[in-house]
Amino acid sequence: MENFYMFVIMCVLLILLPGPDTAIATKNTLSVGRTGGFQTMFGTCCALLIHTTAAVVGLSAIIVKSAIVFSIFKYVGAVYLVYLGVKTLWALRSRKITPEITTESKYEGKSCFKQGFLTNLLNPKVAVFFLTFLPQFVHSGSDTFIPFLTMGITYTLLTAVWFLFYIYLLNQISAFMKKPKTQRIMEGFTGTILIGFGVKLALEKAQH
Structure with missing residues (x-):
């Protein structure tokens, strides 16, 4: 592996981009x-580890090179994102916004994990990223198993650190976020963004 520190810097910049x-x-x-x-x-992060494993064993290359497989992942992922966006907007419309965010139930926790997992796993652009970005930091002709594994785990850990900070920040300003008007605006915004990402993913072309 070469330029590992440059790899870390590039990862941080990419992770900070909203998606x-x-x-x-x-x-x-x-x-x-x-x-x-x-x-x-x-x-x-669990989905990222699966993408890492796929990159290490070469499965991601199949997704990138096969237009059919890429399209399947792309459209399933796009539909799922649009579904989440519509569901968010519908919930915003159908329920009464209360001053306090409701207490999480055991089912909500499982749903949150599933949403995070499927949103990342069903995004073929992540597979494309791993197969096009990681090789730039590996010596030509060298074994890619350990370097790919190291970089994939590094990217996953950096993602976890960023989300820990981001979620903590949102929680710190929860008093402002719990205001009915703020909650309504933010949920409407994120629902619209999810639909937008779904449409954008559906229009994404396979790379060969």
Whole structure:
């Protein structure tokens, strides 16, 4: 592996860019609470570890090179994101917004984990990222098993650190976030963003 520190810097910059994972974490933190945000983060990180394993054994290359497989992942992921966005907007419309966020139930926690996990796992762009970004930091012709594994775990850990900070920050300003008007605006915003990400993913073209 070469330029590991440059790899870490690039990962931090990429992780800070808002995406579907951030939108899901925001939605669940605001609607369920800090525990919901952490459940979402854990689901996202588990999916990243699966992407790492796929990259190590070469499965991601199949997704990237096969237009059919890529399209299947793309459209399933897009539909799921749109579903979450519509569900968020519908819940915003159908329920009464109370001054306090409701207490998380055991089912909500499982749902938050599932949403974080599926949002990341069903995004073929993550597979494309691993197969196009990671090789840039490996010596040509060298064995990629250990370098890919190290970089994948590093990216996952950096993602976890960022979400821990982000969720903690949201929780710290929870008094402001729990205001009915603020909650309504944020849930409407994140629901719209999720639909937007779903449409964008559906229009994504396979790379060969």
